[in-house]
Amino acid sequence: MATRLFGQRVPRVEDPRLLSGNGRYLDDLGHDALAAALLRSPHAHARIVDIDVSAALDVEGLVAIYTYDDLEGRAAEPLPLLIPHPTLTHGRTGYALAKDEVNHVGEAIAMVVAVDRYVAEDAAALIAVTYDFLPPVVGIEQARAAEHLVHPDVPGNVAATMVQENGDAAARIAAAPRRQSLSLCIQRSASMPMEGKGVLAEWDADDRSLRVHSSTQTSTSVRQAIAAKLELPVDRVEVVTPDVGGGFGVKIVHPWPEEILVPMAAIRLGRPVKWVEDRREHFISSAHERGQVHEVEVGYDDEGRIEGLSVQFWHDNGSYTPYGLIVPIITATQLLGPYKPGAYRVEFTSLYTNTVLVTPYRGAGRPQGCYVMERVMDAIARDLGLDRAEVRSRNFIQPEEMPYDHGLIFQDGRALKYDSGDFPASLAKLKALVGWDDFAAFRDQARADGRKVGIGLACYVEGTGVGPYEGGHVKIETDGTVVVSTGLTTQGQGHQTMLAQIVADELGVPVDRISVTTGDTRRFKYAVGTFASRTAVMSGNAVALTARKVRDKAFRIAADALEAAVDDLEIVDGVVRVKGSPAGGIDLGAVAVLSNPLRYAFDEAAARATQFASPADPTKPPLDGEEPGLEATDYYSPPQSTFANGMHAVIVETDPDTAEISILRYCVVHDCGTVINPMILEGQVHGGVAQGVGGALYERMEYDEAGQLLNASYMDFLMPYASEVPHIEIDHLETPSPLNPLGVKGAGEAGVIPGSAAIAAAIEDAEGIVIDTMPISPSELFDLRRRTAEG
């Protein structure tokens, strides 16, 4: 048997293409397409009184201008509310082009199509819009005060209020020996992939078919949305996701206005049209996340065990709610992490503001939840004078309590029931990795030297691999190569390599004979999308199950040819043979030939399957109950999410004079079940940690009182460079999920979740000052020191 590839550091099959300049990202396609530019609102809240395009019409090279009045039928209706929820009583979505009113700076008002982007922007700049200004609502405080409303028919700016509880938290807190109240805040950030969004649409008027390329995280659902909005038969629409330059959540939202407008223009003009988002557009019209304010009541015993936890929080959902309540639901449920809270009650209010809409960014509500719970743990430890790791340990769900049901409903509408994990073992690994027990001595020595150092840790559980399903198609060609397709998309996670490893093991063929396609509805039409760390769980298991079906079929066909029993067969290096008998096998390509009985010999291989060449029994039907072709399709649809987990520890140093914050060490223990490719996994963790560091120390969306985003550029929105990201030390724990055949649990978001929690704890430890707002900058820490000193 060849070496099993599952678990190996297989080099990525994507890399040679991407490294040689042969990647195909959205703007690498459609060189001859017309270019679209969007006129976007410069105001946060206003009624549109008039749009005058007359000056723009004189621009040479202009092809078309569209405003709301040019939209027809369902394209003129509001964009879909993708994830309805009974408590989302006041869900609101925008229009593809603003109708009468704009609700945030950046909202699209008109689309200009021209011979190139330069000319399109020239024309857009000449469109004169007359506004009637309305007072903007900016930030959670103003939204709660509700002096002004974002949407006149949404009282109190409240999109939704949701409560979940398990037990009587108020009574348990009241009866607990010790109690604390905390107020905790996290500010806005955003996914900020290096490639913005983009859409290319080509209409074949003769075939009456539309091909759309979109830099999306879900090509199948974009396809359905375009067909619905443009009132086209679905089978006349294909959506292809080319190489995507990062997503991190923002590209799961759909259809973005441009995904409707660009195809609409291509159809009307009969010419290919392309729109490529620029960086400022991405800041002011693509989604943000993270902005929440939390009030916590906790009751606990003298040993630090939580008896009751009550959390109320306010979620800034921006101007619209196309993605429903997913982010606050995840905060509300995943806040619990690896702990048993005694009784738990959580209530959140999702609020409208005149800012960019809020939808999941890697972590999706978990960084906020983790931050809240871990701040609580540190507060308990501080109150009782206990070791912070010990307090966590005393509240852990124990391995023998798995599966553990929290009695709450998770984001997929299913039970919040952990499938696996060994939290004490993870903590032991983390303490060993970072040297937790030796740190006090280091800190004391540093203090004696006039330095301020601190350590913090944070633990999380991440519901991953949410349903409803993903599928796979696996086909063995007559030359023995294997083509694999799955419907979800890829944005750099190495899915082609990871899925090829799984198929290689199942079919006994080397990775270099396997090609994998993702996100192309011409190849696979049923899928959900790439989010929630779900690809390894969902598509990984789907292609494994599919490959097993293909293997079984290969065995049935080969058994006849080899005159052997199916159970006696194996596949080694692409050859089906009797177990342990290297000689006399039949290669998979030949089995593929036999799987498709032919009349016509179009090539040499085909000749072997024609009617006079076939050795098949002349008394049986040629297909004999099988479908032609050595291929299969299958789906994986689990009853509930898997739950990965991890723990981070960080050591920081703060400058006594300048309050500059430096990370000295960053340690990660991670449990995502069985590991398919450790190299890719570590890369995912590294990238997540970098975003966690960014969210803790640098990244925030600075809105002024008028609703202008003041830092809408890479110059002003501080994403970490290499100088800001520490060296990351990783240890793994593998507790396989019992829920799926591969035992995997997903890893895409893990690295980012505990960043703010762990770094806040470390700064607090270094400074001896309570940290309750993140991110924190050196100037904020400086002010905090001064205020603390002044009492």
Added chain:
Amino acid sequence: MSAEPLHDITLTINGVPHPMQVPARRLLSDAIRHDAKLTGTHVGCEHGVCGACTVLVDGVAARSCLMLAVTAEGAAITTTEGCLRPDGSLGAVQQAFRDCHALQCGFCTPGFITTITAYLDDNPDPSEAEAREAIGGNLCRCTGYQNIVAAVLRAAEIRREEQD
């Protein structure tokens, strides 16, 4: 508004002359990508901060989104495609990126490849700290940079091995 005057220029990219007609305002990045159709160079911010569009202009790393195409005439421009070996296989820096898993989505990667290529020409044997410093002007949202730092060191190693 009438059409802009066009300028006949020839850009020399990876040793190949590309004659083109461009308006004065056309960015070098757009000319490389859409006129010469060399799409290995990517545009991440169009204000010179992210470094994805970095190319070599007469061997010096430069942000092609901050240059006008007309100003690059006569210069030798090298893009990530020009960092391949003559036989089309991966060059030392590109191979190092693959060896070290230094790319994920690959969008920022061309700017790193060119930046590091120029850096190693001047600093063939960097320390780890120097390697980190060398990439300090390029943004990557996927990798957390750790493997890119490793790739700088690995590329230096490959280049040294080839010189021996």
